[in-house]
Amino acid sequence: MKIGIAGGGAFGTALGVALALDGNPVYLWARDADRVAQMQETRKNPKLPGVTLPLNMSFSAALEPLLACDTILIAIPAQTLPAFLTAHADALDGKTLVACCKGIDLKRMTGPASTIRDLVPGAQAAMLTGPSFAADIARGLPTALTLACADDDLGAILQTALSTTNIRLYRTTDTIGAELGGALKNVMAIASGVAIGAKLGESARAALITRGFPEMQRLALALGAQSDTLAGLSGFGDLVLTCTSEQSRNYRYGLALGSGSGFDQTTTVEGAATARAVRQLAHELDIDMPICTVVADLTEGKTDVSTALNTLLSRPLKEE
Numbered sequence: 001m002k003i004g005i006a007g008g009g010a011f012g013t014a015l016g017v018a019l020a021l022d023g024n025p026v027y028l029w030a031r032d033a034d035r036v037a038q039m040q041e042t043r044k045n046p047k048l049p050g051v052t053l054p055l056n057m058s059f060s061a062a063l064e065p066l067l068a069c070d071t072i073l074i075a076i077p078a079q080t081l082p083a084f085l086t087a088h089a090d091a092l093d094g095k096t097l098v099a100c101c102k103g104i105d106l107k108r109m110t111g112p113a114s115t116i117r118d119l120v121p122g123a124q125a126a127m128l129t130g131p132s133f134a135a136d137i138a139r140g141l142p143t144a145l146t147l148a149c150a151d152d153d154l155g156a157i158l159q160t161a162l163s164t165t166n167i168r169l170y171r172t173t174d175t176i177g178a179e180l181g182g183a184l185k186n187v188m189a190i191a192s193g194v195a196i197g198a199k200l201g202e203s204a205r206a207a208l209i210t211r212g213f214p215e216m217q218r219l220a221l222a223l224g225a226q227s228d229t230l231a232g233l234s235g236f237g238d239l240v241l242t243c244t245s246e247q248s249r250n251y252r253y254g255l256a257l258g259s260g261s262g263f264d265q266t267t268t269v270e271g272a273a274t275a276r277a278v279r280q281l282a283h284e285l286d287i288d289m290p291i292c293t294v295v296a297d298l299t300e301g302k303t304d305v306s307t308a309l310n311t312l313l314s315r316p317l318k319e320e
């Protein structure tokens with residue numbers, strides 16, 4: 001299998017490092033020619049401090065080497081995925097495209113694997129998702145992730161090919177569950193960060209995580225996901241990781257919102273756009289998604305932390 005990676009950020013590079021150290025030649029495409037030249041010359045990516053890029057990883061800002069690969073891992077922000085797929089739809093036809101991004105597209109209201117299926121119907125769509133910080137993967141620390149592919153035979157091939165000494169892949173055919181778990185947990189991570197940033201305490205965060213999980217399930221099951229997938233690595237596993245670690249950018253963004261401090265707006269924070277997509281989906285499908293809705297309102301400045309808290313705490317009392 002000839003493996004290409006689209007995206008020269010933290011996650012694409014980290015996956016490339018793990019696969020290359022396992023003996024796979026890896027072709028990484030990044031749109032930024034300066035970043036490509038820097039990685040080629042220094043064997044470093046500033047997004048992964050302290051990590052040396054193996055010699056069997058090659059880099060290009062031209063698409064040809066990437067498009068010569070049969071399997072392409074796509075690690076660019078979820079909101080940029082449709083434009084990438086549309087621009088290269090003909091060349092991507094027939095390839096195996098493994099989405100490594102987490103989010104719901106604001107225009108189409110679909111997760112990454114579904115977006116691939118819609119925009120490049122001749123490609124095989126898969127998802128690689130679950131609890132894993134790029135820095136951990138690149139440093140060789142152990143991780144367990146979900147490989148989701150509707151075609152189970154192809155899923156098994158990908159599971160073997162993309163597992164490495166430090167990435168253990170579990171397989172499912174439930175791409176909807178995998179894409180929604182990864183997208184929704186980022187919204188809950190923002191909420192958790194807000195709670196800690198606003199000094200509401202760790203008990204409040206535990207409540208948000210615990211009540212956030214059935215909220216994730218409500219939407220995901222309504223959209224066709226399987227409950228087991230949500231309870232697995234790509235859902236509950238990633239929810240726990242991202243809601244409890246300052247390594248998470250979504251969580252740190254929530255911390256900034258909660259404490260009223262500044263945040264670098266160039267940072268990739270997938271949960272902000274996804275919260276808005278979820279608010280709209282919840283409205284259209286008439287599904288109760290209170291935490292996601294207040295997160296969407298907070299990110300747009302439509303509410304403040306104390307009003308958001310009151311909104312959540314004044315909801316009718318009910319059975320657990």
Ligand SMILES: NC(=O)C1=CN([C@@H]2O[C@H](COP(=O)(O)OP(=O)(O)OC[C@H]3O[C@@H](n4cnc5c(N)ncnc54)[C@H](O)[C@@H]3O)[C@@H](O)[C@H]2O)C=CC1
Pocket residue numbers: 007008009010011012030031032047075076077078080083084100101102103132133134135267268270
């Ligand atoms: N960093 C992490 O620990 C993990 C990230 N992910 C997911 O991976 C995806 C990418 O995140 P990171 O690599 O961490 O972000 P990043 O911010 O480190 O890198 C994003 C990269 O995408 C590139 N990019 C942005 N727009 C683009 C476009 N229109 N076309 C081509 N390239 C474009 C940027 O130049 C940058 O190199 C996100 O969906 C994230 O949720 C998943 C698991 C772990």
Ligand SMILES: O=C(CO)COP(=O)(O)O
Pocket residue numbers: 102130131132133186189238241242247248249250251268269270
């Ligand atoms: O998805 C991640 C870990 O599994 C990374 O989270 P952030 O995008 O919040 O940094």
